[in-house]
Amino acid sequence: MKKNQGMTLDDLTKGNIWSVTESELANMLIDGKKAEDYKEMQAHYMNVIRTVFDLQFIDRKDEDLTRRFEQQGYEIFSYPCEEEEEGPDAIAIRKRPIRKIGDLTLENIRHIEAADVLELIRNNMGTGWKGLSLSIQDIIESAFYVDYTALPEATMHRAGGILDRRREDGYEALEIVRGTWIEAIFLKPKPKVEKIKIDYSFRDDDDDDKDLDDESYDDEQEDKDDDDDFADDPEDSTPNRDDDDFGDDDQEDADPEIENIEDIEDIEDPSEEE
Secondary structure (H helix, E strand, O other), X not given: OOOOOXXXXXXXXXXXXXHOOHHHHHHHHHHHOOOOOHHHHHHHHHXXXXXXXXXXXXXXXXXXXXXXXXXXXXXXXXXXXXXXXXXXXXXEEEEOOOOOHHHOOOOOHHHOOHHHHHHHHHOOOOOOOOOOOHHHHHHHHOOEEEEEEEEEHHHHOOOOOHHHHHHHOOOEEEEEXXXXXEEEEEEEXXXXXXXXXXXOOOOOHHHHHHHHOHHHHHHHHHHHHHHHHXXXXXXXXXXXXXXXXXXXXXHHXXXXXXXXXXXXXXXXXXXXXX
């Protein structure tokens, strides 16, 4: 198991707390107590820790109490107090076991072996894979490749059959007898993908404003590109006119010339009629 060296109470989340051991948690609590804001943050820390661990602060001098916790599977760690402080001097910590299929969550499923998940399915009143709720199936499939089949016993156990092939591919197998048939459930862990954290602290405010207006910026740029394309081709900037369709006669009709100034004088002024 990977050691969580360098982790502190501030680093704990409901997702990574499952990878922490009892001894690592005890060291975090001892070191965290020295921080100035420990008392202010203690409720938050305990809210995260108690999703996975049972934890009690006890007095080691009470030998009967200490013995009872040890019998219940707790590990006891010293929890030094300041000279002027009075109170518990030890911590009893027990990682909460996953006893039933309903205890599986998206946070803890990646910290459980395939064989342990199959054992939970076996103990789920014989329901098999199809008897699990869709939500539990989704949780399991988030961390494991799952294959399910039901075949006659002779076919299932045939040499070189599906059972042998799946095991060669690294799957763990669970067989549930259904009369003369066997239901087989195969699990294999999916590779863990580490999430890449992006630091945006170096970005300027101008970059943030640009990101907010990406869509409008792209639209404006596209319109500008269209205008540029239109301007690059002068033939496209005016309508296409063939000489046959737009001749001299048409030009005269469209824009007649007044050759004699007397024609202007012959035009009556409407205001004079009134």
